[in-house]
Amino acid sequence: MTDVLDLADQLWRGELDADRYHPFSHLDGLTEVADRTGFVASFANVSAFGTDDGLVLIDTGSSLFSGAVHESLRGWSVEPVHTVVFTHGHIDHCFGVERYDDDNAGQGVAPVSVVAHEAVADRFDRYRISAGYNTVINRRQFGLGDGFEWPTEYRYPDRTYRDHLALDVGGLRVELHHDRGETDDHTWAWIPSRGVLCTGDLFIWASPNCGNPQKVQRYPRDWAAALRTMVTLEATTLLPGHGLPIVGADRVRQALTDTAALLEHLHDATLALMNAGATLDEIVHTVHAPAALLERPYLRPVYDEPEFVVRNVWRLYGGWYDGNPARLQPAPDAAVAAEVTSLAGGPTRLAVRALEVAETGDLRLAGHLAQWAAVAAPDDPAVQRARAEIYERRRDEATSTMAKGVFGWAARESRARGEPDA
Numbered sequence: 001m002t003d004v005l006d007l008a009d010q011l012w013r014g015e016l017d018a019d020r021y022h023p024f025s026h027l028d029g030l031t032e033v034a035d036r037t038g039f040v041a042s043f044a045n046v047s048a049f050g051t052d053d054g055l056v057l058i059d060t061g062s063s064l065f066s067g068a069v070h071e072s073l074r075g076w077s078v079e080p081v082h083t084v085v086f087t088h089g090h091i092d093h094c095f096g097v098e099r100y101d102d103d104n105a106g107q108g109v110a111p112v113s114v115v116a117h118e119a120v121a122d123r124f125d126r127y128r129i130s131a132g133y134n135t136v137i138n139r140r141q142f143g144l145g146d147g148f149e150w151p152t153e154y155r156y157p158d159r160t161y162r163d164h165l166a167l168d169v170g171g172l173r174v175e176l177h178h179d180r181g182e183t184d185d186h187t188w189a190w191i192p193s194r195g196v197l198c199t200g201d202l203f204i205w206a207s208p209n210c211g212n213p214q215k216v217q218r219y220p221r222d223w224a225a226a227l228r229t230m231v232t233l234e235a236t237t238l239l240p241g242h243g244l245p246i247v248g249a250d251r252v253r254q255a256l257t258d259t260a261a262l263l264e265h266l267h268d269a270t271l272a273l274m275n276a277g278a279t280l281d282e283i284v285h286t287v288h289a290p291a292a293l294l295e296r297p298y299l300r301p302v303y304d305e306p307e308f309v310v311r312n313v314w315r316l317y318g319g320w321y322d323g324n325p326a327r328l329q330p331a332p333d334a335a336v337a338a339e340v341t342s343l344a345g346g347p348t349r350l351a352v353r354a355l356e357v358a359e360t361g362d363l364r365l366a367g368h369l370a371q372w373a374a375v376a377a378p379d380d381p382a383v384q385r386a387r388a389e390i391y392e393r394r395r396d397e398a399t400s401t402m403a404k405g406v407f408g409w410a411a412r413e414s415r416a417r418g419e420p421d422a
């Protein structure tokens with residue numbers, strides 16, 4: 001079993017390259033991080049608090065890993081689970097409650113009480129009506145095969161709240177706080193007697209998931225404010241939604257403060273340019289995250305990335321019009337591609353130019369040229385191979401799961417079209 005706290009310490013100190021550990025990794029076993037307090041590092045983490053009336057769990061994990069999480073947890077405690085708190089309704093956090101209900105039934109104990117913010121139920125309703133879209137985009141984001149289907153059955157909360165809720169379970173006080181951030185339904189929890197802060201996905205050992213290109217609105221300003229509030233609690237242990245625990249008041253403060261500063265910079269710089277009348281294109285190519293912050297081992301852009309946060313801020317305050325009048329009522333992509341390709345001297349010529357541009361290192365520009373060529377000549381294997389090559393390079397050079405997912409998807413589309421007929 002991995003020594004989770006030692007791994008976390010090595011990553012924090014920079015003794016272990018952050019590339020060696022992705023914060024969405026599942027690690028077997030449970031780590032006791034404080035008195036009667038367990039932590040399971042999984043795709044999404046699960047935290048457990050022993051009380052005199054049974055366990056309180058913060059999240060239960062994903063449908064894929066909730067069984068392994070249950071096993072790790074039961075190796076540590078066979079106490080019934082009294083209460084489960086969902087930090088939010090993302091599907092990697094809220095599956096597997098029935099396993100604990102079954103355990104309780106076996107012991108003749110009442111079912112688990114699930115507590116969450118009131119917007120979690122709205123999220124589950126939305127997920128049910130947009131399951132097809134969510135199937136496609138999550139296959140693309142995570143590089144999943146056709147076997148992945150978005151779920152349509154959810155465990156809805158038994159008890160909800162709006163702003164704050166203090167639970168008292170078996171002598172343990174658990175303070176729940178709602179703030180918008182990664183989602184509109186987030187809960188973070190503070191357990192004062194143990195000095196433990198459960199951030200949900202407001203801290204994930206990576207640059208914040210505040211710009212996801214395929215998903216709904218995020219709230220960077222509220223998010224940063226929530227992190228600043230957390231700082232005032234002077235927690236000694238931070239248990240994140242993804243990634244490893246942070247132990248020690250100084251480290252907790254630094255992690256929260258740095259993450260807030262990153263979000264505040266991206267938010268404020270983007271909004272200032274919007275207020276000055278800039279276009280989205282100007283803003284995306286002007287606003288960048290402070291390099292020193294991105295180099296922190298807990299802020300590296302391995303899942304989401306700052307460029308996408310800038311677009312998310314634009315969407316939060318603005319409309320979908322980006323400032324380019326050609327895109328207000330645009331021609332179909334295929335018509336633009338056909339015209340540009342024709343001007344360039346044909347799809348082969350444009351694909352060759354795309355590869356030349358890629359050789360200079362400008363993969364962004366090469367991507368446009370390859371896309372036009374491939375749209376204009378969908379059945380030309382050589383053109384498709386050029387597009388595949390360029391998007392494979394983009395995937396390999398991207399740092400974030402999200403960019404790798406989109407670029408990898410594009411490359412696979414063209415690899416399939418570029419194969420010679422059997």
Ligand SMILES: [Zn+2]
Pocket residue numbers: 044090092093201241242
């Ligand atoms: Zn998550």
